[in-house]
Amino acid sequence: MIQETLITTINDQGQPHIAPMGVHVEADDYIILPFKPSTTLDNLLNTETAVINYCDDVRIFAGCLTGRRDWPLSPTETINGYFLSDSLAHSELRLQRVEDDVLRPKLICRVVHSVNHRPFQGFNxxxxxxxxxxxxxxxxxxxxxxxxxxxxxxxxxxxxxxxxxxxxxxxxxxxxxxxxxxxxxxxx
Ligand SMILES: Cc1cc2nc3c(=O)[nH]c(=O)nc-3n(C[C@H](O)[C@H](O)[C@H](O)COP(=O)(O)O)c2cc1C
Missing domain, CATH: 1.20.58 (Methane Monooxygenase Hydroxylase; Chain G, domain 1)
Structure with missing residues (x-):
């Protein structure tokens, strides 16, 4: 299954980055597939961590694609990074392995910590x-x-x-x- 999420990563200066990404879920693997070039890819390879944000505020998805990337963030609990303060839930990830590709590498991650923040309100x-x-x-x-x-x-x-x-x-x-x-x- 592919879940449409917002991925937060940080660069080596600790600067956060938010990007909408479809995460492929296969048993315990959470696979992120960024098209090159990608800041998410660079950050994930560098820090070997990322956060999946489950979020129903679609302004963040639309905002990231229209130059509005400044959304409230809060610090994560078990990795160095941030989650979106408006998310319904988030999962903190560690990179397990990479299947490189010229166009779209596969970043295979595992969840190390998950937090629920507020209830899901139904489909819209x-x-x-x-x-x-x-x-x-x-x-x-x-x-x-x-x-x-x-x-x-x-x-x-x-x-x-x-x-x-x-x-x-x-x-x-x-x-x-x-x-x-x-x-x-x-x-x-
Ligand atoms: C719902 C949704 C899902 C997306 N999924 C992906 C994806 O799986 N891989 C990808 O490279 N871009 C995806 N995109 C487009 C990226 O969010 C966008 O190109 C972004 O700038 C990625 O590059 P970055 O890592 O440099 O920010 C998606 C966009 C939307 C709205």
């Missing part, structure tokens, strides 16, 4: 729409415009029916990037 379609739209934006230069447009039209249906304030703000940030892309490519 607008949160799903924001996550999918954020993934589309991370691939804007690779996907044909018609595909982006038709997927956004579909995602907008569930979004409009179920969004709250956080989801609306996240969606607006993403749509501003889409509008810039349209303008830059002469797609208006």
């Amino acid at each position: 379609r607008a949160q799903y729409s924001v996550l999918e739209a954020a993934i589309l934006i991370s691939r804007l230069e690779m996907l044909p415009w018609e595909k982006i447009q038709s997927e956004l039209d579909y995602l907008r249906i569930g979004f409009e029916k179920t969004a709250g304030d956080r989801e609306r703000q996240a969606w607006d940030w993403l749509m501003a990037v889409i509008a810039q892309h349209q303008q830059a490519k002469g797609l208006l």
